[in-house]
Amino acid sequence: MSMMMAQSKSESQPIPVTPPRAAVAPGIKMEAKGLKAWFGKSQALKGIDLPLAENQVTAIIGPSGCGKSTFVRCLNRMHEVVPGAHATGTVTLDGADIYGAGTDPVLVRRRVGMVFQKPNPFPTMSIRENVLAGLRLNGRRPADAAALVETSLRQVALWDEVKDRLDRAGTSLSGGQQQRLCIARALALEPEVLLMDEPCSALDPIATARIEELIHEIGQRYTIVIVTHNMQQAARVSHYTAFFYMGELIEHAPTDRMFTQPSNPKTEDYITGRFG
Amino acid sequence: MRAPHTDREYEAELALLRQRVRAMGAIVREMLVGGVRALVDGDTVRAQAVIDRDEEIDRLEVELDEQCLRVLARRQPVASDLRLIAATLKLVTDLERMGDLCGSLCERVIELAAAAPQTPAGSLPLMAAAVEAMVLDAIEAFVTGDAGLAEQVLTRDDLVDSYFAQLLGELFADMMAQPAAIYRATRLTSVAKYLERIADHATNVAELAVFMVNGEDIRHRHRSRAPRI
Numbered sequence: 297m298s299m300m301m302a303q304s305k306s307e308s309q310p311i312p313v314t315p316p317r318a319a320v321a322p323g324i325k326m327e328a329k330g331l332k333a334w335f336g337k338s339q340a341l342k343g344i345d346l347p348l349a350e351n352q353v354t355a356i357i358g359p360s361g362c363g364k365s366t367f368v369r370c371l372n373r374m375h376e377v378v379p380g381a382h383a384t385g386t387v388t389l390d391g392a393d394i395y396g397a398g399t400d401p402v403l404v405r406r407r408v409g410m411v412f413q414k415p416n417p418f419p420t421m422s423i424r425e426n427v428l429a430g431l432r433l434n435g436r437r438p439a440d441a442a443a444l445v446e447t448s449l450r451q452v453a454l455w456d457e458v459k460d461r462l463d464r465a466g467t468s469l470s471g472g473q474q475q476r477l478c479i480a481r482a483l484a485l486e487p488e489v490l491l492m493d494e495p496c497s498a499l500d501p502i503a504t505a506r507i508e509e510l511i512h513e514i515g516q517r518y519t520i521v522i523v524t525h526n527m528q529q530a531a532r533v534s535h536y537t538a539f540f541y542m543g544e545l546i547e548h549a550p551t552d553r554m555f556t557q558p559s560n561p562k563t564e565d566y567i568t569g570r571f572g
Numbered sequence: 573m574r575a576p577h578t579d580r581e582y583e584a585e586l587a588l589l590r591q592r593v594r595a596m597g598a599i600v601r602e603m604l605v606g607g608v609r610a611l612v613d614g615d616t617v618r619a620q621a622v623i624d625r626d627e628e629i630d631r632l633e634v635e636l637d638e639q640c641l642r643v644l645a646r647r648q649p650v651a652s653d654l655r656l657i658a659a660t661l662k663l664v665t666d667l668e669r670m671g672d673l674c675g676s677l678c679e680r681v682i683e684l685a686a687a688a689p690q691t692p693a694g695s696l697p698l699m700a701a702a703v704e705a706m707v708l709d710a711i712e713a714f715v716t717g718d719a720g721l722a723e724q725v726l727t728r729d730d731l732v733d734s735y736f737a738q739l740l741g742e743l744f745a746d747m748m749a750q751p752a753a754i755y756r757a758t759r760l761t762s763v764a765k766y767l768e769r770i771a772d773h774a775t776n777v778a779e780l781a782v783f784m785v786n787g788e789d790i791r792h793r794h795r796s797r798a799p800r801i
Contacts, residue, residue: 528648555650557787568653569582570575 325350325519326371326408326489331385333366333375340366342543343385348489353515355534355551356523359571362540364523368491371521372408373401389489406434409487413494415474417466417481423449423458426466426477430485448484452476452510472503479510483518490514492522496529508533527567531555539563574652582647586656589639590715593660596632597711599625600667603674604707604770608700610678611763616685619678629671633664652784659784663714666773666780670707673766673773680759680766687755694742696760699735702728703767703774710777714784722781725774726790732771739764 326348333341341363348354348371356364369375370383373394386393394404409430417426427445431438438444445462449455454476458469466477475495482490492511496504511520511533524530530537531551538548539562547554547563558564565571577583603622610619640657643649649657706728713722743757743764779791 527650531650556654558651564651565575567650569577569579571578 322349322352324348325390327388328367328370329386329388331367331370331383331387333363333370333383334381335366335378336380340543341370341383344540344545346538346545346548348519348521349536350519351516352535353511353520353522353533354536354538355530356521356538356540357525357527357530357566358540358546359566360525361542363543364540365493367540368410368493368521368523371489371491372405372410374405374410376401402434406485407487408489408491409482409485410491410493411475411479411482411495414498415471415478417469417474417477419465419467421466422463423466423469423477424462427480427484430481434485444484448480449477451483451514452480453506453513454480470503472499472506475499475503475507476510479507479514483514487518489519489521492520494523494525497525504529527555539566541566585639585643585647586653589636589643589656589660592632592636592639593663594715596629596636596664596667597715599628599632600670600674601708601711603629603671604704607674607677607681608704610681611684611700612697614681614685616682619681619685622678623675626671626675629668633668636660636664652787655784655787659714659780663777663780666776667711670770670773673770677763677766680763684756684759687759695735695739696764699732699739699764699767702732702735703771706732706771706774707777710774710781714777714781717781717785719782719785722778722785725778729771729775732768736764736768 324347328344328346328348331341331344331346332339344363344367346367356367358364366375371387371394375381375383383395385395387395389404389407393399394408417423418429421429424441424445427448428438428441431444446455446459449458454473457473458464458477461468466474469477475498479490479495496507499507508529511522514520515533515535522530522533534551536548537551537554539546539554539558539560541562547558547560549559554563555567558567577586603625606618606622609615610622640661643653643657647653706725709721710725712718713725740761743761746753747757776791782788782790
């Protein structure tokens, strides 16, 4: 026994320390400062200051109507598309204000892609055409379309499932596959930031797990902002979490800390289910 | 006072959990108080009654473990709820071991009474009183979520350790002076060790209370080493 113990001691290696998800302080890819947004006279955001860490996943949580979807739609100038909607304050992308004079919203949206709640492949297009649709709408013709389709579909782990039926309609796929197709369509434009507005709320648990796995994968190369009603999902996929309530940012913290030791009592009440 | 959970069934589950923790803590307190009283009085009937209560502690340990696992599986608790469950899973082990140590203490009381009933002399009553107070306050701090009281408990373990060292010296001196005292002194040495261990478990409970309330892990910051025997 003592020999075994001595042997195991001599062979023992230092136990690797599991680093927290955000082990290295990342840079700031985007940052909102004093961001206010309105729908007509109704104010949806009341002055948000929130940095978004580069190549990290930030989850936005909060009850319905708290402004979380409005916030992400301000990040790629989609908010102003709604009639009567406007925003003030600044949102920087690599330090440059995307609301600055002369900034083309189309160029902003190319760099800041978006995936929506309900999978929305173009119904009249094939799987292949759907992947290329974003590029074509932007007037770009890729040098090697076939390679781009394959790369984009591989990034979302859909290639092996659809490589033999690229000409079939995008809508012939299951809901989870359609959502991954929509993510592939967004990634084909090579964005730097990907906004995901409740991307799994219409999916079953298996399809949800695949999307979450995908977020882990691509989250190392893209700055991702995900809006979710599912707090367990926020806890699973994100490095940072921001809690919005009634148009205000209540707390922004590393996710591990947010779900074990939130500092604001409103956050505590919301995530433990004590609201309403 | 924090608002209740929107899901009233969940609120009731956590209330039941707290209620069982309180019940288990109360039994441990009663076992310790009964054990010390039995020791001081040489009361074997009381000692046996304490030993018999260990089954209640064991049952509550299993029930609380099961209940915590159910909440984890069904509710995915976070923040203060998660800390309550994580702390309770550890707390029950400390309480169960305290119960076992009270039982062992009472077994020594019965042996001592059979040999030659004598009032334990020296530092033992002082040590027992200090341990009793630590246990009462540590459990109170946990069930009421009083981090200040828990922090205060943590400062008292050193006093128990110093009583323990003092008592060992007294008992060794007895044994060296009169070999006839060895039987009694070795049993009292065991009793002192049980009390010292119970104080360590009370320290664990106080640390868990601080973690549960503040989310701060303060383990291994307050410990001084008790003499090894």
